[in-house]
Amino acid sequence: MATTETLTAERILAATEEVLRRHGPAKATVVDVARALGVSHGTVYRHFRTKAALREAVTERWLDRTSQSLAGLVTEDRDAGARLRDWFTALFTAKRHKAGDDPQLFATYQVLIGENSAVVERHIADLTGQLAGIVGDGVRRGTFAPVDPAATARAVFDATGRFHDPHYAHEWEQPGIEGEFGAVVDLVLRGLRA
Amino acid sequence: MATTETLTAERILAATEEVLRRHGPAKATVVDVARALGVSHGTVYRHFRTKAALREAVTERWLDRTSQSLAGLVTEDRDAGARLRDWFTALFTAKRHKAGDDPQLFATYQVLIGENSAVVERHIADLTGQLAGIVGDGVRRGTFAPVDPAATARAVFDATGRFHDPHYAHEWEQPGIEGEFGAVVDLVLRGLRA
DNA sequence: CAGATGACAGATATTGAAATCTGTCATCTG
DNA sequence: CAGATGACAGATTTCAATATCTGTCATCTG
CATH class of the missing domain: 1.10.357.10 (Tetracycline Repressor, domain 2)
Structure with missing residues (x-):
């Protein structure tokens, strides 16, 4: 899952859009986004302070x-x-x-x-x-x-x-x-x- | 509660609006409307075929x-x-x-x-x-x-x-x-x- | 030592059993 | 007998327990 590439804000946003498309706004979680990127959810929080900020x-x-x-x-x-x-x-x-x-x-x-x-x-x-x-x-x-x-x-x-x-x-x-x-x-x- | 007056569609509608105002759209029930009018809910159904029709x-x-x-x-x-x-x-x-x-x-x-x-x-x-x-x-x-x-x-x-x-x-x-x-x-x- | 991790506490969401509601209809009443 | 009633079945909602998620942070790793 592209674990070698650097984790940029843009890659997180693209993954988030994909998770939102798959799960819908109610069920899309930060954990899902992290999983899609192959990182821990704590890492996502390094780039976006809150789930709301990410959305x-x-x-x-x-x-x-x-x-x-x-x-x-x-x-x-x-x-x-x-x-x-x-x-x-x-x-x-x-x-x-x-x-x-x-x-x-x-x-x-x-x-x-x-x-x-x-x-x-x-x-x-x-x-x-x-x-x-x-x-x-x-x-x-x-x-x-x-x-x-x-x-x-x-x-x-x-x-x-x-x-x-x-x-x-x-x-x-x-x-x-x-x-x-x-x-x-x-x-x-x-x-x-x- | 005005049990003497005839039960008209207009009286039911006024009571429904009052129930909606008090309870909101999610909690307003036909039973509430009937209670406000002092009749059984079956009587309300005599004037309006369904709750949806009443609303x-x-x-x-x-x-x-x-x-x-x-x-x-x-x-x-x-x-x-x-x-x-x-x-x-x-x-x-x-x-x-x-x-x-x-x-x-x-x-x-x-x-x-x-x-x-x-x-x-x-x-x-x-x-x-x-x-x-x-x-x-x-x-x-x-x-x-x-x-x-x-x-x-x-x-x-x-x-x-x-x-x-x-x-x-x-x-x-x-x-x-x-x-x-x-x-x-x-x-x-x-x-x-x- | 910069950046990632995952355990954790409090907040939020899910679930399924119990309670309530909708709509029908046989029965009652004036 | 026209109009009202309330018991009832199935649908929907509520509620509390359980599970999951968010956001933090002490710890780990390359």
Whole structure:
């Protein structure tokens, strides 16, 4: 079980995700993680002060993978409206795949997200920060009405919640959802234009 | 305990709400409801086929109280934009009071809502129906862009979810929330205007 | 001696036997 | 005889005992 490799935080996090996937959030123990790594559980506690800290780090890693996949769109040199639409489409698609491809793991992360509101807040700050970048661009170029980018980014993020908040994941496979997504994005974009 | 009065469905529902308030959703039993009414539990089953049906009816009653309090705004003869803003403000205020004034009971109803998705769907259909009325008026009078009232009502309802979906109730007492509500409503109204 | 170990105490979770609840229905009552 | 009752069977919940886990730390090892 790779006992020769150095025990890094990343290896522990990967093992923890695997244990969470196998056992679910209720039954995944630090002892399980240690066993998966071939070390004693005391060793895991050398890298993460508590089980809660370990779960928090796994949650952060999971959310950051989504943020990073979107970051590229912010700096592209294109119409802000189109970029905003693409950004939300990418976010919706990414979340929908996370939910649909491995429902087991997604349910697990929903529990972790409920436990780690501080991490979620940071994630939302990340995402609205990216949005503010696009909105600011649009305002500067005159595509969008002159608004405060940060406050407007938050409003736009809130308005699209049904298509990225995991609370609504169970609706993401319903038939009309694409159209409803489009309707909200259209409405929001009309509201932004100069 | 009012053993003389006729046993109506409404009396059973009121007693059930009281039992739910006292004991919470997990411990409220049909036997408790019967005891509160001074009848045997078999008698309760004469009016409601199952415990689930009883809880569903209580949930529907609770949601309908909100719908009815808003219905008046739909038929008023005023600017559609102003009515739409007032309607959402009234909805947000009503829900915020339900959540803030009796958190115990509100938490109980959140559980009931989770159990009764069909009732919730009907409630949402009620509310978006009211919205479609206002949107349709705005379109007819040329205040709003020419859109499909039903689809747009749904988009507008989705876009404001953070301020009426009970899932977000814990955020409704936070400091900046009024401003965030206003920002989303402003954005949506700008998106609707002709 | 830096890093890993595993025994340990207190906290948390599991389990299965006992208690309670749900839903039915034969019987009762006004 | 319309409507209420409460005994009952099966389902669900509670509770206390038992088992497992978390987090620490004195000890070990390369």
